[in-house]
Amino acid sequence: MTQYRVLPGPEHFLPPSAASMGICLPNPGEAHVNGVIVPEERAYEEAAKQFLMAKVPTIFPGPLVLWAWNEKAAKKATAVRHLYNTLKECVQPGQTPMLIPMPDYRPKYPKINPEVEINPNHPNLTIWHNKIDCCMFVGVHCHQANLALKIIRGGTSCYTVAMCAQAGHEDAMLSFRDASVEKIMKLAEWVRKLKGTVQPRLTSAKSGASN
Amino acid sequence: MADTHSVIGTKNKKGQTFTDTWAMMNDAPRTPSFYTGSEVIKEALRRASCDVMIAYPITPQSEAAALIGELFAEGYIGDYFRGESEFAVMSQCAGAAFGGARVFTTTAGPGTMRAMENFPMWSGARLPIQMIVTCRGINSPLSIQPDTLEIAYLLNTGMLVWHAETAQDFFDWILKGYMVSEEPDVHLPLALCCDGFFVTHTKDVVNLTPADMCLPPYDPYRSPVPCMDMECPPVRMMRDPFVMKSNYISYATHASWQQEVWAAVERSRKHTIKWLNGLIETENTDAEILIVASGTAVSQGREAIRLLEDEGIRCGLVKVKVLRPWPGEEIREATKNAKHIIVPEFNVTGWLAKEIKATIPNSERVHAGPRVCGGMTMPPEIIVSEIKTLLGIHTVSMASRG
Numbered sequence: 001m002t003q004y005r006v007l008p009g010p011e012h013f014l015p016p017s018a019a020s021m022g023i024c025l026p027n028p029g030e031a032h033v034n035g036v037i038v039p040e041e042r043a044y045e046e047a048a049k050q051f052l053m054a055k056v057p058t059i060f061p062g063p064l065v066l067w068a069w070n071e072k073a074a075k076k077a078t079a080v081r082h083l084y085n086t087l088k089e090c091v092q093p094g095q096t097p098m099l100i101p102m103p104d105y106r107p108k109y110p111k112i113n114p115e116v117e118i119n120p121n122h123p124n125l126t127i128w129h130n131k132i133d134c135c136m137f138v139g140v141h142c143h144q145a146n147l148a149l150k151i152i153r154g155g156t157s158c159y160t161v162a163m164c165a166q167a168g169h170e171d172a173m174l175s176f177r178d179a180s181v182e183k184i185m186k187l188a189e190w191v192r193k194l195k196g197t198v199q200p201r202l203t204s205a206k207s208g209a210s211n
Numbered sequence: 212m213a214d215t216h217s218v219i220g221t222k223n224k225k226g227q228t229f230t231d232t233w234a235m236m237n238d239a240p241r242t243p244s245f246y247t248g249s250e251v252i253k254e255a256l257r258r259a260s261c262d263v264m265i266a267y268p269i270t271p272q273s274e275a276a277a278l279i280g281e282l283f284a285e286g287y288i289g290d291y292f293r294g295e296s297e298f299a300v301m302s303q304c305a306g307a308a309f310g311g312a313r314v315f316t317t318t319a320g321p322g323t324m325r326a327m328e329n330f331p332m333w334s335g336a337r338l339p340i341q342m343i344v345t346c347r348g349i350n351s352p353l354s355i356q357p358d359t360l361e362i363a364y365l366l367n368t369g370m371l372v373w374h375a376e377t378a379q380d381f382f383d384w385i386l387k388g389y390m391v392s393e394e395p396d397v398h399l400p401l402a403l404c405c406d407g408f409f410v411t412h413t414k415d416v417v418n419l420t421p422a423d424m425c426l427p428p429y430d431p432y433r434s435p436v437p438c439m440d441m442e443c444p445p446v447r448m449m450r451d452p453f454v455m456k457s458n459y460i461s462y463a464t465h466a467s468w469q470q471e472v473w474a475a476v477e478r479s480r481k482h483t484i485k486w487l488n489g490l491i492e493t494e495n496t497d498a499e500i501l502i503v504a505s506g507t508a509v510s511q512g513r514e515a516i517r518l519l520e521d522e523g524i525r526c527g528l529v530k531v532k533v534l535r536p537w538p539g540e541e542i543r544e545a546t547k548n549a550k551h552i553i554v555p556e557f558n559v560t561g562w563l564a565k566e567i568k569a570t571i572p573n574s575e576r577v578h579a580g581p582r583v584c585g586g587m588t589m590p591p592e593i594i595v596s597e598i599k600t601l602l603g604i605h606t607v608s609m610a611s612r613g
Contacts, residue, residue, distance in 0.1 A: 014466050019474035024481065025396055063437070105443040107461075121464040142395055142435035143337055143471055150467045166433060167396035170474070 006035040006173050008157045015154040017146070018170035025168045026177055033174050040176065047136070047161050047174050048190035051087060051097075052198040054134030054159070058098040059084055060118050064165065065139030066101055072181075073139075079184035080138055086188040090195040094202045100126060102137075105144050120148040124155045133201065136161040137172070138179065146171050163187070218427055223260065225286055227425040232390050235426070236383065236486075241418035248411040251378040252317070252343060253278035254419055255385035260426045262289040262312035267300045270355040271407035272317040272345040279315070297322035301329035301342075308338035309439045309446060311431030313389065316340065319407055320347035323361045327368075333400040334369030334472050336445035337436050339392040339429075340400040341385065342370075345407040346506075346557075348585055356586020357406045359506060362534065363562035369472040371401040371479055372535040373487075374505040378415045380532070381405060386426060387486040395433040397479040399472070406507040406557055435475075480536045490538035493545050495527035500598055501549035503542070503567055505531040508555045508589065515555075515594035526598065531563065539570045551601050552577045555594050559584040 002022030009015065023035040031043030038046075051057040061080050068074040080099075087097040102118045112119045114129035120140070126132070135158055137145045142164065149160050149171035161176075162169040163184060168177035176183060218229045230239070235258075246254065252275040256264070264283065266276035283291035289312065294300035297318055308314045318326060323344055333340055348354030349361050365372050371392055375381045384403055392401040405411065431438050436445055483490060494516075502512035509530045516526045529545045531538065546552055546567075554564040554577060564579030571577070581597045583589045592609060599606040 014463070017470040017474035017477075019477040020470065025478060105437070107444070107464075122460040141437060143398075144436070146435075146471045146474065147464065147467045150470060151463060154463075154467075166435070167394070167478075 062140030313429035330368035498527035514591035
C-alpha cells in the first residue's frame with residue numbers, strides 16, 4: 001500500500017506520475033480523492049466542495065466535448081455548460097468561475113493566449129495567468145489530460161479534478177471515471193446542494209504566484 | 212462511432228460470432244489440437260478480429276507470417292502485405308494503428324533490432340500493436356538459432372513485454388494480449404516473446420477455443436490520443452517534434468509524456484493480473500532452492516526439479532510470465548524464503564538475473580546461471596549440476612557433452 005498522496009503542488013521540478021508511485025485507478029462505481037479510492041458519491045461531494053471553496057473555479061472542456069462529433073458529445077457539452085452556469089449561480093461575491101476551452105493539443109509557439117485557451121503542453125500558463133485554484137478537465141483525451149495534470153501538479157497549487165469518460169486519472173487530485181451526461185449533471189446538483197455551506201478561500205490563489 | 216459491446220453476439224463476414232472475450236477464453240469449450248507454435252499463432256489470429264497484418268520474412272517467424280497470409284486469403288484478416296524491411300513493417304504497422312486498426316506483426320532477432328527505432332515511437336504514440344517476437348541470435352557471426360538476448364533491448368522501449376513458455380501460452384496470450392493493451396488507460400504495444408524454434412517449430416497439444424468465436428473488434432474511439440490527426444501530437448511529432456523547440460516547457464512536456472507512457476505500463480498491471488491470473492506462477496516457494504526463469508528456461512527448470520526430487524533435493528519454481536510491467540512485488544514475496552535463487556537463461560548477458568538482483572533484498576542469493584546462447588540447448592542436467600555445486604555436492608561435469 002503506497003503512502004503517496006496526489007496533492008496540490010507545487011510538488012517538484014519534475015513530479016513523478018502518480019501511477020509510478022503506486023496510485024491505482026478506481027473500478028466502475030468508484031472514484032479517487034488524493035489517490036485514495038472512494039465511493040463515487042463521496043467524490044461528488046468533495047469536487048463540489050472544492051469548486052465552492054475556490055476563488056477561480058474553472059472548467060477546461062476538451063475537444064471530445066467541444067466539437068459536436070456525435071450526439072453524445074453535444075449532450076455532454078450542454079451538461080458542461082449547465083455545470084458552469086450552476087457554478088456561477090452558487091458562488092459568492094469575489095469568486096470568479098471560468099470556462100476556458102482546450103480546443104486541441106497542437107504545440108503553439110511562442111505561447112498560447114492564456115486568456116482564451118489552455119494547452120496540454122504548457123497548461124501552467126493559463127493557470128498562472130488567471131490565478132486558477134481549482135479546475136476540472138472534461139472531454140480531454142486521456143493521454144493529454146495526464147500530461148497536463150502532471151505539469152499542473154508540478155508547478156502550481158491548483159486543485160485538479162478529472163471527469164474522465166474512460167478509466168480515470170491518477171494524476172488529478174480527484175477523478176471520476178466513465179463520465180456521462182448524468183454524472184456531469186449530478187455534480188452540478190451537488191454544487192447547488194452545497195451552496196452557502198462552504199467557506200470560500202478568498203485570499204489570493206497561491207497557484208497564481210507559484211513558480 | 213463503433214460500440215464494441217453492441218456487436219457481441221453478431222457475426223462477422225466469415226460467420227464467426229463476436230464473443231465476450233472473458234467468456235470465450237474461460238468458459239467456451241476447448242478442442243485439443245496437435246500444432247506447431249507457428250500454426251498456433253495462425254489459429255489465435257483466426258480468432259483475433261485483426262484488421263491488418265504486415266509481414267517480412269526472417270527466421271524463425273517466417274512460417275507464422277506466411278500462415279497468416281493464408282488466413283488473409285481465407286478472409287479472416289482485413290489486410291495483409293509484405294513490407295520492404297522490418298523497419299518499414301513496423302512503420303507501416305504504426306500507420307495502420309494511427310488509422311484505428313487492430314494490428315499484428317511478427318519478427319525475430321536482427322529483424323527486431325533493425326526495427327528498434329519504431330518501438331519507443333509506438334509506445335510514445337500509444338499504439339496498441341501486437342508484435343510476436345520469436346527470439347533468435349542477433350549478433351555476428353550470424354545465428355538463426357534460439358537466443359533471448361533481443362528481449363533485453365525491448366525492456367526499456369515502453370512496450371508491454373510478455374515471455375511465453377509454451378504454445379498454449381502463445382495461443383491464450385495473443386488473444387488476451389489485445390484485451391490488456393487496448394484498455395484506454397494502457398493502450399500500449401505488446402511484444403509477446405517466445406524462444407524461437409523451441410516454441411515455434413515444435414509440436415505440442417494446444418487447447419483451442421471454438422473457431423466460430425472471435426474477439427470483439429478494436430474500438431479506436433477509446434484511444435487516449437486522437438486517431439491520425441496531422442495537426443496534433445502524437446502524429447504531428449513525426450513532422451514537427453515539440454521537443455526540438457529549445458525551451459524549458461518543451462522539455463518538461465516531453466518528460467511528462469515519457470512518464471505517462473511508463474504510467475500506462477504500470478496501469479497494465481491490474482489488467483494483466485486479471486487476464487493472465489498473475490504476472491508470475493509459483494510452485495513450492497517454501498523451498499530453500501528456487502529456480503526463477505522465463506520462456507522455455509521454465510520448462511527446463513521443471514525437468515531439473517524432477518531430477519533433483521529423485522535425489523531428495525527439494526526445489527521450487529517461479530515462472531516469470533510478464534517482464535513489463537515488472538513483477539517486483541511478486542518476486543520479492545515468492546523468493547523471501549529462498550537461500551539460493553537459480554536463474555537459467557538462454558542468453559549471454561543474463562538480463563533476467565540482473566533484473567531479479569535489482570529487485571530483491573540480499574541479492575547475493577541470486578546465482579545468475581546456467582546460461583547458454585547461440586542456439587545451444589539447456590539440458591536440465593546442467594541446471595541440476597549447477598544447483599548441486601552451489602550446495603557443495605559433488606557432481607559430474609557436463610563438459611564432455613559439449
